[in-house]
Amino acid sequence: MDTPPTKKTLQIAIVGGGITGIMLAIGLTRRGVRCTIYEQAAQFGELGAGVSISRNAVRAMGLIDRSVLGAFNIVATRNKWESKKSVWFDFMDGTSQEPAARLKPLFAMVDPGVGQNAVHRARFLDELVRLLPRDVAQFNKKLDHILDDRIGSGKMLMKFKDGSVAEADAIIGCDGIKSRTRSILVGEDHPAATAMYTHKYAYRGLIPMQQAIQVLGEERAVNSHMWLGPNRHVLTFPVDHGKTLNMVAFATNDREDWPSSSKLTLPTTKAEALDDFREFGQNVKNIIQLAPDKMDRWAIFDLGNHPLSAYHKGRICLAGDAAHATSPHHGAGAGFCIEDAAFLARLIADPQVQEPAHLEVVFSAYDAHRRERTQWLVRSSRRAGNLYEWLAQGVGSNFKSMEKELAERLGYIWSYDIDNALREATKDLHRRLNVPGLPRLDSQVMPFVTNDENGVEMA
Ligand SMILES: Cc1cc2nc3c(=O)[nH]c(=O)nc-3n(C[C@H](O)[C@H](O)[C@H](O)COP(=O)(O)OP(=O)(O)OC[C@H]3O[C@@H](n4cnc5c(N)ncnc54)[C@H](O)[C@@H]3O)c2cc1C
The missing domain is CATH 3.30.9.30 (D-Amino Acid Oxidase; Chain A, domain 2)
Incomplete structure (x- = not known):
């Protein structure tokens, strides 16, 4: 069951205003959670090409908010x-x-x-932006650096390329395939920093x-x-x-x-x-x-060669392409971004999540319930691309085998029971929140990289 809108004092920073960031902002604001999108561009914008949206993504939209489904239905084109x-x-x-x-x-x-549900990217984005409160986004804010000041002010600080600084209780990097947040999280020299x-x-x-x-x-x-x-x-x-x-x-x-x-x-x-x-x-x-x-x-x-070993560290988290950029051969990349947004919005808005430290627990539950599926997509999508081009080992141009294998892979994507997955993740979140000391333990197990070159400093 969804959580009713509640006023929380938590403040979430969303880095990047693509489909993941916007969906997440809609999900959070509709549930009374304060958030700000920091977008590097001067305005929201998607390139004017089509994106196909599958059944699992449509279900995830409904879980973010029914208004998202409404926006989708305005622009969706079927056969x-x-x-x-x-x-x-x-x-x-x-x-x-x-x-x-x-x-x-x-x-x-x-x-x-x-069947096929396709949207014109730019038109879909226009409809989604209408669902956001006016003051939720700040533009020309290119994230450069994160300062972990949990011990001092209790906040996470972001420095932007224009020299300005902002603070939040947690930072969610929705900054796409070339994510700066990801390179900050793992360190610039880490192989997973770069797609x-x-x-x-x-x-x-x-x-x-x-x-x-x-x-x-x-x-x-x-x-x-x-x-x-x-x-x-x-x-x-x-x-x-x-x-x-x-x-x-x-x-x-x-x-x-x-x-x-x-x-x-x-x-x-x-x-x-x-x-x-x-x-x-x-x-x-x-x-x-x-x-x-x-x-x-x-x-x-x-990100198939070097998948991330975690989608979060302390109060920094990754979602969408920033976490699991995939090739597009299942037509599911954006759909999985929408699933991520549904998970994060619902878990952050959970009534038991009240303090900034709880957000670390939210991120560990999100990671535990999202990483396997999303990283499977990256691998499976590569295989699908090769199937279509008669390059897949053991299949080649045998269309019967191709059909059988594709049906299995697409079935796994489309038939995802996101309601049940969210119920399980919520149960897990509550269990983790009720284990004394777990939030602290989590950030101690994976301390921030202190190398200034990586963009993260311990205050
Ligand atoms: C050719 C192609 C076809 C595709 N077709 C499909 C399809 O049919 N179906 C499907 O489901 N998926 C498809 N995808 C995948 C889908 O497009 C992506 O998964 C999805 O758009 C990713 O959304 P995102 O919001 O995570 O990232 P993005 O859309 O990349 O958004 C990231 C945002 O962050 C901003 N940003 C970046 N760096 C910073 C920074 N340092 N500070 C602040 N802001 C920053 C960017 O300006 C941008 O607005 C396709 C992809 C490709 C390449």
Whole structure:
């Protein structure tokens, strides 16, 4: 059962205003917990591409607040055809020269009653921001440094790049794949401080639906499809209430490293994308042909090589991509961010959590109940990316085996019983809160790194 809104004196700092930070802020403020989002950019903003939201994520939204579900329903786009409403993706042979309208799917992944639910990122964010109190966010606040002053003022202090300082009872890093909070937590030289290149990248494009229908035919354009082939795969699904087709074309390059150490997105051209997919059939080439001449190439990085051994240390905690950045091949990264936000909001708002020291216990319960599932996703998503590209050991282009394995993996993601998981985590939280000395013990077991270069100082 949810907790009624209560006024707590606790003050939570949320670093980063992406989907994780915003969802968490909604969940906390709706429960009467004070929080501030510190966002490095001048305003909230998401890149204008589509993101697909699965059943588990929809359930987590409802647990954050019913208004989040309302926002989602305003922007969610499902497959257009009634007969495709439960289909997540129809899987197609991307190398086939058979025209799209005549080509039959190899197999389909079906999630009854849910199917494909895609949102235009920027529009979804706009709707979510409307649910936040006006003064909850501070912009142009790029976290640089954390000072642990629990012994002095009893607070955690944050220093920002602009020289300003803020304090809170706890800091939750929702600052994404390149998280500064994570590098502070583990130390800059730690291998988990930095996400690694998975040797896959993606071209992304939004295409007017009418043009897509002309080249693919209506069935293939207005419903979601995944076009498979060796070393490459392409996703097409409707967003923006069917007005736009979202295309994401993935490629594997095991031979070269990503050419930039600081940028995950680099400019490229449609000609380059077409050349990359030259071995594919005409259907895929026709889709790419509709993208704008100037495109971006996105590097797919994740935290799979060096998963974190804990998502918290004392009163610093990580959520979303900051904790478990994953490749996008299960279409579940954002969904798991939303699950994290639901967990943290509900556990922090628990009536037994009253003192700043209790937040350390909340974070240890959150870590215990979230880390295994979220780190499994990172590993499984890599495997899925290889399945789509006929690179998975023991499967290759055996579509029967591919279908069976994908159904098992997606079933684990989609059928998550978050209500029960939260009940278990809450029970565990209460047990931990009632063990004398546990909060202190937790921070003693994992003391802060004192090296100033890592950005954390003991006051
Ligand atoms: C190509 C691609 C396709 C994807 N498709 C899907 C999909 O279909 N379905 C799905 O569920 N997921 C998908 N994902 C994953 C999903 O996009 C991410 O999991 C999700 O957006 C992460 O949200 P976040 O809020 O944790 O991080 P972010 O969205 O990265 O937000 C982090 C925020 O923190 C801010 N910030 C960073 N550093 C600092 C600092 N030092 N101080 C203050 N603020 C800071 C940033 O400006 C940003 O606003 C995809 C990812 C990629 C790359």
